[in-house]
Amino acid sequence: MTELAGLPALPPLLLRGALLSPFKRPRPDADHPRDRLVVPGLRVDLGRLAAYERVCGFPTGEDALPVTYPHVLGFPLAMRLMSGRAFPLPLLGLVHTSIEMTRRGPLAAGGTYELGVHVDGLAPHRRGTEAVVVTELRADGEVVWESRSTYLARHRTRTAPAAAAPVREERDLLPAVEEWQLADDVGRRYGAVSGDRNPIHLSPLTARLFGFPRAIAHGMWTVARCLxxxxxxxxxxVRAGFRAPVLLPGAVTYAAQGGRFELRGGEKTHVTGDVYALVP
Structure with a gap:
């Protein structure tokens, strides 16, 4: 375990990850960082929290963290791990494919927490190699929120189809609830409050460098907006899977029924998710 005095600055980490990416050779049996990064005594910046809530559509001024916000808090620690030499997957082109979040009760916005992040392992995927990153928020020594995120590095693989990760199951379309018109600055606005200024989200010019016709929305923004x-x-x-990028600007349909939700655009389903109430 490595204890840090505070959250690291993101720009140097993103730059380091970009510079090291061409030298990475991803494979599922590669070694990965074993360290757990911890920031004790963490307090939430309430101004930044309010800005995040406005961008994502959560109500502001409440003394509670949105269920997705601890992911934002843990993002700099995750980037410190994934941008380092010991992480075998290239940061450039890494795709966030799913997230599972567990909140065990309300999280006070004014509370004091211990934040921890570690890489839980690598696994073969039919399109390459997937890494699992775990984020935990603790209060008084107890885990009050945790997540498991999967990140995919696409590359050629010799893995037999039967051993690769299974294709995601198809789900019946849910009834439409709302239509949302997404502006072209959604990626820039979310990047400003989350710190995730990946160039694929910022402008058509920088997105085209990575094969996208226009900028795309952050996956975590789409989940937060749906929730x-x-x-x-x-x-x-909460379990959510990212199935197709959301191009900006664009029109999407938010659909939901019971504990299920999804975000669609035209014939594509961008995000699918499930919400399960837990017994405290």
Whole structure:
């Protein structure tokens, strides 16, 4: 375990990750960082939290963290691990494919927390290699929020189809609830409040360098926006999968029924998710 005095600055980490990316040779049996990065005594910047809530559609001024916000807090620690030499997957082109978040009760915005992040392992995927990154938020020594995110590095693989990760199951379309018109600055606005200024989200010019016709929305913004509309109980498990990028500007349909939600655009389904109430 490595204890840090505070959250690291993101720009140097993103630059380091970009510079090292061409030298990475991803494979599922590669070694990965074993260290757990920890920031004790963490307090939330309430101004930044309010800006995040506005961008994502959550109500502001409440003494509670949105279920997605601890991911934003942990992002600099995740980037410190994934931008280092010991992490075998290239940061450039890494795709966030899914997230599972568990909140065991309401999280006070004014609380003091211990934040920890570690890489849980690598696994073969039918399109390359996937890494699992775990983020935990603790209060008084107890885990009050945790997540498991999967990140995919695409590359040629010799893995037999039967051993590769299974294709995601198809789900029946949910009834439409709202239509959202997304402006071309959504990526820049979310990047400003989250710190994730990946060039694929910022402008058509920088997105084209990575093969996208226009800038794309952050996956975590799409999930946060859906959960802001859907609502979540205090104790909750959320599972979400990112299936196709959301081009900006663009029109999308938020659909939901019971504990399920999804975001669609035309014939594409961009995000699917499930919300489960937990017994505190």
């Amino acid at each position: 802001a509309a859907h609502g979540t109980p205090d104790a909750v498990l």
